[in-house]
Amino acid sequence: METKNSAARPAFPEELKYQSGFGNDFSSEAIDGALPLGQNSPLVCPYGLYAEQISGTSFTSPRKLNQRSWLYRVKPSVTHEPFRPRVPKHGKLVSEFNESNSSATPTQLRWKPAEVPESPTDFVDGLYTVENTLDYDLVNALLSSPAVIHIADLCSFRDSSACLTVGFRFVVDLPDGPSRGYVAEIFGTHFQLPDLGPIGANGLAASRDFLVPVAWFEHISRPGYTIVQKFGGELFTAKQDFSPFNVVAWHGNYVPYKYDLSKFCPYNTVLMDHGDPSINTVLTAPTDRPGVALLDFVIFPPRWLVAEHTFRPPYYHRNCMSEFMGLIYGGYEAKADGFLPGGASLHSCMTPHGPDTKTYEATIALGNEAGPRRISNTMAFMFESCLMPRVCPWALESPYMDHDYYQCWIGLKSHFACEIVSEDGQDVENEHAEKK
Ligand SMILES: O=C(O)Cc1cc(O)ccc1O
Numbered sequence: 001m002e003t004k005n006s007a008a009r010p011a012f013p014e015e016l017k018y019q020s021g022f023g024n025d026f027s028s029e030a031i032d033g034a035l036p037l038g039q040n041s042p043l044v045c046p047y048g049l050y051a052e053q054i055s056g057t058s059f060t061s062p063r064k065l066n067q068r069s070w071l072y073r074v075k076p077s078v079t080h081e082p083f084r085p086r087v088p089k090h091g092k093l094v095s096e097f098n099e100s101n102s103s104a105t106p107t108q109l110r111w112k113p114a115e116v117p118e119s120p121t122d123f124v125d126g127l128y129t130v131e132n133t134l135d136y137d138l139v140n141a142l143l144s145s146p147a148v149i150h151i152a153d154l155c156s157f158r159d160s161s162a163c164l165t166v167g168f169r170f171v172v173d174l175p176d177g178p179s180r181g182y183v184a185e186i187f188g189t190h191f192q193l194p195d196l197g198p199i200g201a202n203g204l205a206a207s208r209d210f211l212v213p214v215a216w217f218e219h220i221s222r223p224g225y226t227i228v229q230k231f232g233g234e235l236f237t238a239k240q241d242f243s244p245f246n247v248v249a250w251h252g253n254y255v256p257y258k259y260d261l262s263k264f265c266p267y268n269t270v271l272m273d274h275g276d277p278s279i280n281t282v283l284t285a286p287t288d289r290p291g292v293a294l295l296d297f298v299i300f301p302p303r304w305l306v307a308e309h310t311f312r313p314p315y316y317h318r319n320c321m322s323e324f325m326g327l328i329y330g331g332y333e334a335k336a337d338g339f340l341p342g343g344a345s346l347h348s349c350m351t352p353h354g355p356d357t358k359t360y361e362a363t364i365a366l367g368n369e370a371g372p373r374r375i376s377n378t379m380a381f382m383f384e385s386c387l388m389p390r391v392c393p394w395a396l397e398s399p400y401m402d403h404d405y406y407q408c409w410i411g412l413k414s415h416f417a418c419e420i421v422s423e424d425g426q427d428v429e430n431e432h433a434e435k436k
C-alpha cells in the first residue's frame with residue numbers, strides 16, 4: 001500500500017476500466033503486444049518488460065484452487081531498499097494476539113462510530129484492530145477509524161466492497177473527503193462465491209458484477225517512493241525510486257477486484273418465517289469442514305418483507321459462529337436505535353442477541369395484518385466466523401464502546417400468558433405474567 005500524498009502522484013485515468021467476472025483467467029495489456037504469447041517467461045519480454053509471477057496459492061495446490069498471475073512490469077518488485085519496521089503512530093493496530101493483550105468475552109459488544117480525527121489521517125494510520133483470533137491467527141477484523149483518507153480506487157466504501165489479494169500493492173485515495181470503512185483480513189484461504197444449492201444457477205452476487213482492473217501503468221521516476229507493507233501483522237516501510245504501478249500487461253486468476261453491493265440480488269422467504277442470514281452471503285472463505293466458513297461476508301440490503309403471520313425481524317438467537325456486524329448506511333432492521341453507520345457490534349460464539357425492545361414491541365404492535373413492506377436505505381453487513389474472536393483492550397476501553405448496549409434488551413417483558421387452573425377448578429392469577 002502507498003500512503004504518500006496523492007498530489008505527488010499523477011491522476012489515475014478519469015474513467016478506470018475493468019474486466020468482469022469472478023475466478024476467471026483474465027488478461028490485459030495497456031500497450032498492444034505487451035503480453036507475451038505462448039509462454040510466460042520469454043528470454044526477452046515485449047518492450048523489455050520484466051516477467052514476475054505472483055502466487056496466491058502454493059505451486060502445488062489443486063488446479064481448481066490454484067491462483068497465480070503473471071505481471072509484466074517496467075521494473076520488478078524486488079528493486080527496493082531494505083524494509084524497516086514502521087514506527088506506529090498509535091498502538092491500535094495490533095499484530096500479535098495473546099492472552100494478555102486480548103480477551104474473549106461472551107458479552108454483547110457494540111461500538112458507536114468514532115469521530116473524524118482533527119488532523120488528516122491516512123488509510124494506514126486510520127486502521128484500528130478490533131478483534132483477532134488466537135487459535136489460528138487467520139482472521140483479523142479491523143475497524144478503520146473515520147479518517148481523512150487519501151485513497152485511490154478503493155471506491156467510496158459507501159456501497160462497495162473491494163477485495164485486495166495478499167501481496168498486491170495498492171494506493172488508497174478517497175477524493176470525497178473523510179471516509180470510514182471496515183476491513184476483514186483472512187489468511188490461508190481465499191474468498192469464493194457461495195454455492196447456490198436449490199436457488200439454482202442465478203441469484204445473490206453474480207460473477208459478472210465483480211470487476212477486475214485492466215492494466216495501467218505510470219513510467220516516471222519517483223525518488224523516495226515509500227511502500228508500506230503489513231507482514232506477520234506488523235508494518236514495515238521500504239523506499240524505491242519508481243512507482244509500483246508499473247504493470248504494462250498481465251494475465252492470470254490471482255487478482256484484486258471490487259463489487260458494488262447494490263448489484264446483489266437478494267433471495268428470501270416469500271411466505272413465512274425468517275430466513276437464516278446465510279441466504280445473503282456475498283462471498284465465503286471456506287475451511288476444510290464442509291459448510292463451515294473461516295469468514296462469510298453477508299449483507300442485509302434493501303428488500304421487501306412479505307412473510308405472513310411471521311415475526312419478520314431477525315429472530316433471537318445464539319450462534320456457534322461469531323458475528324461481527326457493521327452498518328454502511330441507513331438503519332438496521334433489528335435495532336431501532338444505537339446501531340449507527342460507522343459503528344459495529346460483536347456477538348461472539350453462543351452470545352445471545354436479537355432485536356431490541358423497541359423493534360420487538362413495534363413488530364408485535366403491527367400484528368398479523370402487516371402487508372408487504374420494503375426496507376429501504378439500508379446496508380448492514382456481517383463478518384461471520386467459526387473462530388473465537390479476541391478483542392483488543394483499546395476496543396474494550398474505547399470511549400466509543402456502548403456500555404449501555406445491554407439496556408436495549410433488558411426491558412423485554414414477559415408476555416407469557418396462560419391460565420393456571422387451581423386444584424379446585426378455579427382460575428388463579430397467572431403468576432408468570434409480568435404486571436405492566
Ligand atoms: O444478529 C444479526 O442481526 C444478524 C442476523 C440477521 C438475521 O436476519 C438472522 C440471523 C442473524 O444472526
Ligand SMILES: [Fe+2]
Nearest residue numbers: 317319323353
Ligand atoms: Fe446474529
